Amino acid sequence: MKTLADAFHHTLQDIYYAEGAMVKALPKMIEGTQDAETKQAFSDHLEETKQQVKILQKVFASIDAPVKGEKCDAIEGLIKETEGAMKDASGKALNAMLIASAQAVEHYEIARYGTLRQWAKELGNAEAHDLLSQILDMEKAANAKLTGIAVSKAN
Numbered sequence: 200m201k202t203l204a205d206a207f208h209h210t211l212q213d214i215y216y217a218e219g220a221m222v223k224a225l226p227k228m229i230e231g232t233q234d235a236e237t238k239q240a241f242s243d244h245l246e247e248t249k250q251q252v253k254i255l256q257k258v259f260a261s262i263d264a265p266v267k268g269e270k271c272d273a274i275e276g277l278i279k280e281t282e283g284a285m286k287d288a289s290g291k292a293l294n295a296m297l298i299a300s301a302q303a304v305e306h307y308e309i310a311r312y313g314t315l316r317q318w319a320k321e322l323g324n325a326e327a328h329d330l331l332s333q334i335l336d337m338e339k340a341a342n343a344k345l346t347g348i349a350v351s352k353a354n
C-alpha cells in the first residue's frame with residue numbers, strides 16, 4: 200500500500216467486510232433484546248445495512264475493483280463484545296448493553312465513512328463521495344435514533 204488510492208481500496212474492503220459481519224450479527228441482537236423499541240430500531244438498521252452492502256458494491260465498481268471484503272479486526276472485536284454482553288447480562292442491563300454495543304458499531308462506521316468519503320473527494324471520485332455520503336447519513340441517523348432510545352429508557 201503506497202498511494203491514497205491504495206488506502207482507499209484497502210479501507211473500502213475493510214468496511215465491506217464489516218457491513219457483511221453486521222448483516223450476520225444484527226439478527227442475533229434483534230433476538231437478544233426484549234425491548235420492542237430497540238428491536239424495531241435494530242430491525243430497521245438491518246434492512247439499511249443490506250442496502251449499504253449494495254451501495255458499497257457500486258463504490259467498488261466506481262474504481263473498477265472486484266467486490267471483496269478484507270477481515271476487519273475492529274468489527275470482529277465489537278461483535279465479540281456484544282456476544283459477551285448477551286451471555287453475561289439480563290433484563291434492563293442486557294438492553295442497555297445492546298444499545299451501547301450498537302452505538303459503538305455506529306461510531307466505528309461513522310469514522311470509516313467520514314474518512315472514505317473525504318478520500319474519494321481527494322481522489323476526484325465524485326460518485327464514490329456521493330455514495331459514501333449516503334451511507335454516512337444512514338449511520339448518523341441510526342446512531343441518533345439509538346441515543347434517543349437510550350435517553351428515553353434511562354428516564
Ligand code: ZN
Pocket residue numbers: 209269
Ligand atoms: Zn490489509
Ligand code: FE
Pocket residue numbers: 218221248251308338
Ligand atoms: Fe453500516
Ligand code: FE
Pocket residue numbers: 213214217270271272273274
Ligand atoms: Fe476495520
Ligand code: FE
Pocket residue numbers: 244248304305308338341
Ligand atoms: Fe450501521
